Amino acid sequence: MGNGWNLTLRFLLELAALLGLGMAGWTFSSGWERWVLGLALPxxxxxxxxxxxVLDDPSRSGRAPVPVPGAVRLALELVILFGGAAGFYAAGYATTGVVVALLIAISxxxxxDRLGWLLRQ
Known part of the structure; x- marks a missing residue:
């Protein structure tokens, strides 16, 4: 369900999303809240x-601690990934945010094939 390069890109985009969310939490708060949001969001x-x-997702282990329909999983992925890109953008790293968003779209x-599979589940 994916080329090796795309799986690697996807993993890196997941890490970037976590970083972007953390940066947004850090940027838009101050004091001790900065630490809480900077760590809690990611x-x-x-x-x-x-x-x-999704149960039996071939791009994962196949296990699903909380099974959800494919459309719900896809929505979750998009919110987190693009949320991270938006986090970079909002934190003042506009170019990074745009590049991450473009890489998400490319991925x-x-x-x-995976999108079709998710939407059929």
Whole structure:
């Protein structure tokens, strides 16, 4: 369900999303809240990403701690990934945000078989 380069890109985009969410949390708060949001936003996203999955998803282990329909999983992925890109943009790293968003679109464009599978689940 994916080329090796695209799986690598997808993994890097997941990490970038967590960083972007953390940067947004850090940028838009101050004091001790800065630490809380800077750490909590990526942690919450990672927990959601790892917990809500489609049973037998070939791009994952096949396990789903919290089974969800494919459309729900796709929406979760898009919110987290593009949320991270928006986090970079909003934190003052506009070019990085735009590049990450473009790379997300490219990755999904090369994952049409997976998108179709998700939407059929």
């Amino acid at each position: 942690l919450i996203a990672a927990v959601l990403w790892g917990s809500f999955a 999904y464009a090369f994952s049409l």
